[in-house]
Amino acid sequence: xxxxxxxxxxxxxxxxxxxxxxxxxxxxxxxxxxxxxxxxxxxxxxxxxxxxxxxxxxxxxxxxxxxxxxxxxxxxxxxxxxxxxxxxxxxxxxxxxxxxxxxxxxxxxxxxxxxxxxxxxxxxxxxxxxxxxxxxxxxxxxxxxxxxxxxxxxxxxxxxxxxxxxxxxxxxxxxxxxxxxxxxxxxxxxxxxxxxxxxxxxxxxxxxxxxxxxxxxxxxxxxxxxxxxxxxxxxxxxxxxxxxxxxxxxxxxxxxxxxxxxxxxxxxxxxxxxxxxxxxxxxxxxxxxxxxxxxxxxxxxxxxxxxxxxxxxxxxxxxxxxxxxxxxxxxxxxxxxxxxxxxxxxxxxxxxxxxxxxxxxxxxxxxxxxxxxxxxxxxxxxxxxxxxxxxxxxxxxxxxxxxxxxxxxxxxxxxxxxxxxxxxxxxxxxxxxxxxxxxxxxxxxxxxxxxxxxxxxxxxxxxxxxxxxxxxxxxxxxxxxxxxxxxxxxxxxxxxxxxxxxxxxxxxxxxxxxxxxxxxxxxxxxxxxxxxxxxxxxxxxxxxxxxxxxxxxxxxxxxxxxxxxxxxxxxxxxxxxxxxxxxxxxxxxxxxxxxxxxxxxxxxxxxxxxxxxxxxxxxxxxxxxxxxxxxxxxxxxxxxxxxxxx
Numbered sequence: 195x196x197x198x199x200x201x202x203x204x205x206x207x208x209x210x211x212x213x214x215x216x217x218x219x220x221x222x223x224x225x226x227x228x229x230x231x232x233x234x235x236x237x238x239x240x241x242x243x244x245x246x247x248x249x250x251x252x253x254x255x256x257x258x259x260x261x262x263x264x265x266x267x268x269x270x271x272x273x274x275x276x277x278x279x280x281x282x283x284x285x286x287x288x289x290x291x292x293x294x295x296x297x298x299x300x301x302x303x304x305x306x307x308x309x310x311x312x313x314x315x316x317x318x319x320x321x322x323x324x325x326x327x328x329x330x331x332x333x334x335x336x337x338x339x340x341x342x343x344x345x346x347x348x349x350x351x352x353x354x355x356x357x358x359x360x361x362x363x364x365x366x367x368x369x370x371x372x373x374x375x376x377x378x379x380x381x382x383x384x385x386x387x388x389x390x391x392x393x394x395x396x397x398x399x400x401x402x403x404x405x406x407x408x409x410x411x412x413x414x415x416x417x418x419x420x421x422x423x424x425x426x427x428x429x430x431x432x433x434x435x436x437x438x439x440x441x442x443x444x445x446x447x448x449x450x451x452x453x454x455x456x457x458x459x460x461x462x463x464x465x466x467x468x469x470x471x472x473x474x475x476x477x478x479x480x481x482x483x484x485x486x487x488x489x490x491x492x493x494x495x496x497x498x499x500x501x502x503x504x505x506x507x508x509x510x511x512x513x514x515x516x517x518x519x520x521x522x523x524x525x526x527x528x529x530x531x532x533x534x535x536x537x538x539x540x541x542x543x544x545x546x547x548x549x550x551x552x553x554x555x556x557x558x559x560x561x562x563x564x565x566x567x568x569x570x571x572x573x574x575x576x577x578x579x580x581x582x583x584x585x586x587x588x589x590x591x592x593x594x595x596x597x598x599x600x601x602x603x604x605x606x607x608x609x610x611x612x613x614x615x616x617x618x619x620x621x622x623x624x625x626x627x628x629x630x631x632x633x634x635x636x637x638x639x640x641x642x643x644x645x646x647x648x649x650x651x652x653x654x655x656x657x658x659x660x661x662x663x664x665x666x667x668x669x670x671x672x673x674x675x676x677x678x679x680x681x682x683x684x685x686x687x688x689x690x691x692x693x694x695x696x697x698x699x700x701x702x703x704x705x706x707x708x709x710x711x712x713x714x715x716x717x718x719x720x721x722x723x724x725x726x727x728x729x730x731x732x733x734x735x736x737x738x739x740x741x742x743x744x745x746x747x748x749x750x751x752x753x754x755x756x757x758x759x760x761x762x763x764x765x766x767x768x769x770x771x772x773x774x775x776x777x778x779x780x781x782x783x784x785x786x787x788x789x790x791x792x793x794x795x796x797x798x799x800x801x802x803x804x805x806x807x808x809x810x811x812x813x814x815x816x817x818x819x820x821x822x823x824x825x826x827x828x829x830x831x832x833x834x835x836x837x838x839x840x
Contacts, residue, residue, distance in 0.1 A: 230684035232261075295608075350446075371385050391415075491569055570595070787815075
């Protein structure tokens, strides 16, 4: 039997690692929404990611596993594909199997890439698409074949229906396709114009910008006027190439029309409801959100750089310090791998300049390029001298935006590990083992298959729904007590009688209309909108008039609940509008149910504190029961701080 090459070996090893650490069900943040949307062929939050939804739906039907496990496994397969492409790129440049295997294993075991690979999220497929774009551009420049140029343009345009963040690799692919880092006199400038036009046109579709579309089309058509002694193609062939690229960009981008077509049927997940051309354009362009400008900077540049450094310190040995706090041991391994990466980059420069350029471009675009373009606020945990404590921050850590940069760092660290040990007279396999160290050093921190986190999102969602009265209108506070609810309602059909109302989404007209259309709750006209909580109060009033109970997630603050209704009764994981106090029967019943269903083990220390918060919130029914029996003196301060009780 023929032995597998380094690329296949790397993909198989990493796929097994990801499968062993795969989430067995839904996870927090966006995964619940994506699983529910894939199951219902629905439309998740803007820009809608229709290609991801279609792929996940078909994949889950083809894989004989439970739906969420199958969609989680799709991310594992996509990241393994990214490792395969990486190893093939290194092999093509260096013809060194151990180097290719080492580079792919180190890149694929960086904690951010690993975490993306074990849940249902778009970023794993985005990483795979980004590396395929680089690989196609590499082949276009190496083989001087217009078919690879057209493939590069087509893959870039697929970023529109998948996720525009895949375009972070497009500048690298364009440079490689043009022959760089060759001397400027031999660069194929026509190909630069052609692919740059495809790049701009792709951004134009993703932003629904007419002037960018005109600029991109002009660049593509203008490429026919660029003299290029390097390729010597006839004018008709040059014109045909430009026309083919325009057509391929249009074909690839056309997948976003799924949003417009599917919205006509109002699927269970229908964020933005893009059923008209106007709303369709708003969803694709993410006009629901305020897009940060390039200037002014939302944080000082040195703070944004420090954020990248902070996230880089989490990549190699997160299990040795699985919190946002500094860790000497974790940082020591980070420094080791940075040193390996510097050594690997130096060896790579001398071994093969062209593939070095590909990795260097991936590193630069995936770190500094992302920093400049996204202009993020400071992360929630970063501290810096002179940084105001009350400055606006990101809602969560955004390390996943920099995954391409960390992937490139892993590639060079893998090369450096093999090269340094080879210079020390050690066999190549010892370098591969060193490069694979992050698999051991990250495992405990990144696995999603450990108690008590493994089923926590679903357990909390089920508790909210089961504790709600029949036909209730349930108000929730945000992503992490919304998306798991959507998941259990859409995928498992649990308690669909409960109307879930996400208060932050009430700021959008389409969502207020959806509450009226689907649940026959108060219709709030645009001119009558006076804020999210004012709308929530009107919806609660209309529910009571219709004889429907009103409930609120335990995560809502007391002041927020008071803006919806004046008095609430606690007992389980929800508050029910009515006489204020603690319902003793409900408190005792839910205290027993939580003990029976939820692992008693505490949540592990982690960068993301969301699981810790919701695991603690599931203790509230027990605290309510203890308060009733006098174990906690009323008013119990722990109930005030943890369970938002007043």
